[in-house]
Amino acid sequence: MGIGATAGAAAVGGIALTAHASTGSTSKSTDAGLVFDPAAYTELTTTVTDTEGTEHAVTYHFWKAVTYVSKPVDATYQSLNVSVPVEIDGTAVDASDAPILFANSVGGYMPSSVANATGVGGASMGGGTGGGAPSGSSSPTASPTASPSASAPGANGNTNATGGAMNTNQLLALAAGYVVVEPGARGRGLKNSAGEYYGSAPAVIVDLKAAVRYLRSNKGRIPGDVDRIVSAGTSAGGAVSTLLGASGDSPLYDKYLKEIGAADASDAIFAVGAWCPITDLEHADGAYEWNWGTNALSTGEQVDQSVSKDLRSQFAEYQAKLRLRGLRGSGFGTLTARNYDEYLLKQYLEPSATTYLAALSDSERETYLAKNTFITWDGRKATFTWAGYLAHVGARKKSVPAFDAFDLSAGENNEFGSATTANRHFTAYGARNDTTGLSTKRVESDIPELLRLMNPMYHLVEKVNGKRSRHWWIRLGTNDTDTSHVISANLAARAENLGDDVNHLYYWDQGHGANTDPGDFITWMAKVTGYKKTKKTRTARNA
Numbered sequence: 001m002g003i004g005a006t007a008g009a010a011a012v013g014g015i016a017l018t019a020h021a022s023t024g025s026t027s028k029s030t031d032a033g034l035v036f037d038p039a040a041y042t043e044l045t046t047t048v049t050d051t052e053g054t055e056h057a058v059t060y061h062f063w064k065a066v067t068y069v070s071k072p073v074d075a076t077y078q079s080l081n082v083s084v085p086v087e088i089d090g091t092a093v094d095a096s097d098a099p100i101l102f103a104n105s106v107g108g109y110m111p112s113s114v115a116n117a118t119g120v121g122g123a124s125m126g127g128g129t130g131g132g133a134p135s136g137s138s139s140p141t142a143s144p145t146a147s148p149s150a151s152a153p154g155a156n157g158n159t160n161a162t163g164g165a166m167n168t169n170q171l172l173a174l175a176a177g178y179v180v181v182e183p184g185a186r187g188r189g190l191k192n193s194a195g196e197y198y199g200s201a202p203a204v205i206v207d208l209k210a211a212v213r214y215l216r217s218n219k220g221r222i223p224g225d226v227d228r229i230v231s232a233g234t235s236a237g238g239a240v241s242t243l244l245g246a247s248g249d250s251p252l253y254d255k256y257l258k259e260i261g262a263a264d265a266s267d268a269i270f271a272v273g274a275w276c277p278i279t280d281l282e283h284a285d286g287a288y289e290w291n292w293g294t295n296a297l298s299t300g301e302q303v304d305q306s307v308s309k310d311l312r313s314q315f316a317e318y319q320a321k322l323r324l325r326g327l328r329g330s331g332f333g334t335l336t337a338r339n340y341d342e343y344l345l346k347q348y349l350e351p352s353a354t355t356y357l358a359a360l361s362d363s364e365r366e367t368y369l370a371k372n373t374f375i376t377w378d379g380r381k382a383t384f385t386w387a388g389y390l391a392h393v394g395a396r397k398k399s400v401p402a403f404d405a406f407d408l409s410a411g412e413n414n415e416f417g418s419a420t421t422a423n424r425h426f427t428a429y430g431a432r433n434d435t436t437g438l439s440t441k442r443v444e445s446d447i448p449e450l451l452r453l454m455n456p457m458y459h460l461v462e463k464v465n466g467k468r469s470r471h472w473w474i475r476l477g478t479n480d481t482d483t484s485h486v487i488s489a490n491l492a493a494r495a496e497n498l499g500d501d502v503n504h505l506y507y508w509d510q511g512h513g514a515n516t517d518p519g520d521f522i523t524w525m526a527k528v529t530g531y532k533k534t535k536k537t538r539t540a541r542n543a
Contacts, residue, residue, distance in 0.1 A: 070261030107164025111187035121167025158513030179224030238277030245272035245469030286315030404430030477510030
């Protein structure tokens with residue numbers, strides 16, 4: 001099964017969704033606690049077209065905006081939707097033991113809401129505003145439903161309005177017989193009536209953990225196998241998806257979860273799906289300059305090369321300390337700043353180009369190679385140099401530093417803001433070179449803890465978490481300059497070095513947010529969870 005376009009009026013990323021309430025809908029949930037109400041659903045129907053072009057008629061039960069904590073700061077964001085298939089192509093299905101796709105729509109570390117969703121995948125099509133509204137410098141200038149140009153510079157045709165995931169995975173998962181859970185979460189820029197910010201780090205990961213705890217505490221009541229939760233997200237959503245998988249049941253989050261009344265249950269998940277995860281933020285500036293430091297901006301201007309050089313040196317030092325080994329079969333031992341370019345070429349980039357070229361017709365391949373002379377094609381394999389690849393990608397997207405901006409203008413500066421300060425530095429280098437006139441040139445005292453709470457590498461390297469996910473699906477476009485390619489490659493290397501199952505590849509010539517093999521992801525979910533879709537013995541009533 002794969003991606004396609006459904007029949008219907010509203011379309012997002014090549015998939016349209018038509019859903020309507022049937023006459024068999026039940027009453028709305030009135031639960032006051034954290035007990036899932038199995039009867040509080042609406043029955044909806046939709047049509048999903050898979051990647052092979054086959055249409056599937058799906059009837060499903062839909063639970064809307066279920067609050068997942070007992071002491072919500074803002075229930076508009078701290079709620080989730082549940083979609084459970086009951087009939088596919090006229091045959092009844094039993095999803096009671098199906099894996100659960102836990103699909104967040106977070107983008108840019110901004111707020112995500114399911115409040116206005118009218119069916120599966122609706123969270124990725126835009127949420128609603130809650131009691132607070134995004135506010136402050138470098139934060140969303142409108143509600144989470146705002147247009148990409150207004151709310152998220154990182155948004156593009158591959159992403160939703162805030163730069164997060166489209167609804168492709170959710171629709172395909174539903175048509176495959178899986179349970180789909182879409183959680184909302186607080187995000188940066190949210191401001192209450194007292195003028196306090198309440199969505200900065202670590203709010204997003206705390207909320208997602210609370211949502212997982214809600215699911216697991218309702219085992220036997222909520223459809224699906226709560227021991228087979230597979231998280232999915234793109235960009236910042238990919239980062240928090242990896243963080244969710246790496247930090248399962250870590251006691252670091254307990255006090256934050258208690259504050260919002262999270263269920264007393266595990267928040268560990270089974271597997272992780274992450275597309276272009278922007279993570280390891282305290283080291284992301286150095287990694288970015290190592291990768292894209294010599295590439296000019298879209299204006300043709302070069303960034304400050306003295307700053308770029310400083311950051312590249314910091315990356316080299318950090319990478320050496322990690323002592324990561326290349327993936328099995330790569331032929332690479334310890335990965336360093338000196339050999340990482342060759343590692344990326346041989347492990348990811350050349351195989352990606354090879355796959356792309358092999359799929360073209362002879363005439364298409366000839367045309368492509370004529371336009372891209374940096375590639376050598378021997379009839380079976382593509383090869384090229386690192387310099388040739390960088391020139392092919394072209395302009396870098398971000399200035400320097402990319403993430404902890406000296407003028408506090410980056411979204412990540414906003415993510416690490418406090419209740420009373422919109423934007424803050426989170427690296428020593430950024431603080432030391434601040435250009436906003438701050439009285440101190442040091443990061444504030446709470447920043448180190450926030451970095452541990454927000455970085456999956458802490459749970460994989462510094463304090464290896466035995467409750468982490470053991471299965472990792474990681475994807476990135478080769479033309480993505482929103483972050484360094486090293487970020488996802490380090491994540492993959494560390495997970496495999498720990499003995500985990502890693503499925504990591506790059507999409508050739510694709511940019512930020514690309515998801516060109518969603519059907520394979522759905523198949524991978526079934527494989528790693530051991531799930532085989534079961535059909536009820538009777539024929540569906542509408543067959």
